[in-house]
Structures are given as structure tokens and as C-alpha cells.
Amino acid sequence: MTIYFYKVWQPYGCFSNFSPHGIHIEGTYWPTVEHYYQAQKFVDSADAAIIPLIHAAATPEEAASLGRCSTRQLRRDWNLVKTQIMREAVLKKFLTHADIREVLLMTGNEILVENSPTDAFWGCGANKAGQNHLGKTLMSVREEIRNLLSLTVIYE
Numbered sequence: 001m002t003i004y005f006y007k008v009w010q011p012y013g014c015f016s017n018f019s020p021h022g023i024h025i026e027g028t029y030w031p032t033v034e035h036y037y038q039a040q041k042f043v044d045s046a047d048a049a050i051i052p053l054i055h056a057a058a059t060p061e062e063a064a065s066l067g068r069c070s071t072r073q074l075r076r077d078w079n080l081v082k083t084q085i086m087r088e089a090v091l092k093k094f095l096t097h098a099d100i101r102e103v104l105l106m107t108g109n110e111i112l113v114e115n116s117p118t119d120a121f122w123g124c125g126a127n128k129a130g131q132n133h134l135g136k137t138l139m140s141v142r143e144e145i146r147n148l149l150s151l152t153v154i155y156e
């Protein structure tokens with residue numbers, strides 16, 4: 001059975017990057033994965049001054065809106081690094097929060113799909129045939145956490 005998720009208040013909403021699960025990365029606390037992801041678009045770019053504003057955004061929706069402003073200049077390597085940046089943040093989220101880690105592990109080997117009607121890169125898009133990179137990231141993180149836990153059991 002494929003598990004679809006999208007909005008935070010829907011089933012499996014904790015898989016959304018907009019869910020209220022903060023992360024510490026390199027000494028900075030980010031209120032959601034979405035805040036962190038949107039801010040990384042501008043690291044070392046001419047528009048890096050937007051980073052503190054994204055960090056301070058009251059909601060992930062506001063952070064996304066700031067990060068999606070088409071007149072700002074993204075870092076040059078964004079398309080090369082964005083999936084790795086997302087994976088690091090999503091892994092940190094599920095290592096940090098035991099309750100949602102359990103929800104992720106309980107999905108077993110089910111396919112996870114971000115059911116976004118507007119995003120055919122991170123989600124499946126309106127026609128359900130999109131690339132689903134967020135779902136793939138979650139499945140890869142699930143596998144990594146499973147491996148980490150099995151090592152812990154072996155060495156305890």
C-alpha cells in the first residue's frame with residue numbers, strides 16, 4: 001500500500017517538511033525543515049541577507065514564500081546540492097524526534113509519496129507521475145535509521 005502525505009494536519013502530516021519539528025544543524029536551530037531548506041537556497045549568494053529573515057519567519061509557509069521569491073538570486077549550485085541538503089535535514093529531523101521516528105519506522109517498506117498537486121519534483125504532482133524526491137528521501141532516511149538501530153543493538 002502506498003502511503004500518501006502532504007499537509008501537516010492530514011494523515012502522516014509529520015512527514016511534511018512543514019511539520020513543527022525543529023532541527024539543530026551546525027549550531028543553528030531551525031523551527032522546521034522547510035525553514036532550513038529555503039534558507040540554504042541563498043548561502044553564498046548575492047541575496048544571502050534574506051537568510052536571517054527566513055530563519056525568523058513565523059511559519060514554514062512564510063519561510064517558503066520568502067525562499068520562493070523569483071526576483072532573488074539563488075546560490076549557483078542549488079540544483080546540484082538541493083537533494084543532499086534536504087536529505088541531511090530530513091535525517092536530522094527523524095533522528096531528533098523519537099515520536100515521529102517511530103511513525104516512519106512503522107511504515108515498514110511501504111512506498112511514501114508527497115501528494116503535492118503543484119510540485120512534480122519533491123512530490124508526485126497533479127498527474128501522480130512526478131519525481132517524488134521527498135518521498136524517496138524519507139524512504140532512504142528510514143533505511144539509514146533502521147541500519148543505525150541494528151548496529152546499536154549489535155554493539156550494546
Ligand SMILES: Nc1nc(O)c(N)c(N[C@@H]2O[C@H](COP(=O)(O)O)[C@@H](O)[C@H]2O)n1
Binds near residue numbers: 006034064119122123
Ligand atoms: N506542506 C506543503 N505545503 C506546500 O504548499 C508545499 N509546496 C509543500 N511541499 C514542499 O515545498 C518545498 C519545495 O519548495 P520549493 O518549490 O523548492 O521552493 C519542499 O519542502 C516540498 O516538500 N508542502
